[in-house]
Amino acid sequence: MKTLTVDFHSHILPNIDDGSKSVEESVKMLQLEAQNGIKTVIATPHFYGDIDTDIDFINRRNDAANILKKGIPNGLNLPNIILGAEVLYFDGIENWEAIPNLAIEGTNYILIELPMTPLSNRTLNILASFKENTGYTPIIAHLDRYISAFRTYNLPKTLSEIDVLVQINADFFLKFPNSVRALNLIKKGYVQLLGSDCHNCDFRPPNIKKAINIIENKLGSAVVEDLVNFQNLVINNL
Numbered sequence: 001m002k003t004l005t006v007d008f009h010s011h012i013l014p015n016i017d018d019g020s021k022s023v024e025e026s027v028k029m030l031q032l033e034a035q036n037g038i039k040t041v042i043a044t045p046h047f048y049g050d051i052d053t054d055i056d057f058i059n060r061r062n063d064a065a066n067i068l069k070k071g072i073p074n075g076l077n078l079p080n081i082i083l084g085a086e087v088l089y090f091d092g093i094e095n096w097e098a099i100p101n102l103a104i105e106g107t108n109y110i111l112i113e114l115p116m117t118p119l120s121n122r123t124l125n126i127l128a129s130f131k132e133n134t135g136y137t138p139i140i141a142h143l144d145r146y147i148s149a150f151r152t153y154n155l156p157k158t159l160s161e162i163d164v165l166v167q168i169n170a171d172f173f174l175k176f177p178n179s180v181r182a183l184n185l186i187k188k189g190y191v192q193l194l195g196s197d198c199h200n201c202d203f204r205p206p207n208i209k210k211a212i213n214i215i216e217n218k219l220g221s222a223v224v225e226d227l228v229n230f231q232n233l234v235i236n237n238l
């Protein structure tokens, strides 16, 4: 049976954001990813356009990735890392020349974190025309975070009507009542990609396997296969 092998959202690079604090921790997180059946981890460190520049960010990200690569002990069979970013939405993002550099490496997809405010019509319109204007498809990061916070229960449907993909965090499936909401989002086709959004090995660990098991048990393996198709769409840049 087909299963998910890509973690689309992680803070697995060492010492670059509020995620992994050391090479050792990153290696342990990669081992946990492997135990979850993950073969490819998209590294998506936070990017905040108001305090950072794309050039500085890319330099720090490449350094962190190289340090991690060198620090992996010989003989460990760990997932492959693809570089990306979790870009906090900012005014003017649709005209930003750095989009290709912060997109998921080798693809025309970029992970965008929405601001922690109810989604305005202006932002929605910019997201709706983002792909047409830039050639890059936004992946909306951790949709689960915005629904209850603003009681915007219609947000998943709204996003399904525009040209974006939606990512949800695996831990949203793990506790009632969020698990019911999470399964509903999948059932309705409002979510296409899963991510662990892992920050460490303890309270925010790589945990995609548990979510996959719940989806399969409650909704059946055909639904998991639909998610695998979306995973492949992005990773193969289709």
Ligand SMILES: [Fe+2]
Binding pocket: 009, 010, 011, 086, 197
């Ligand atoms: Fe994140």
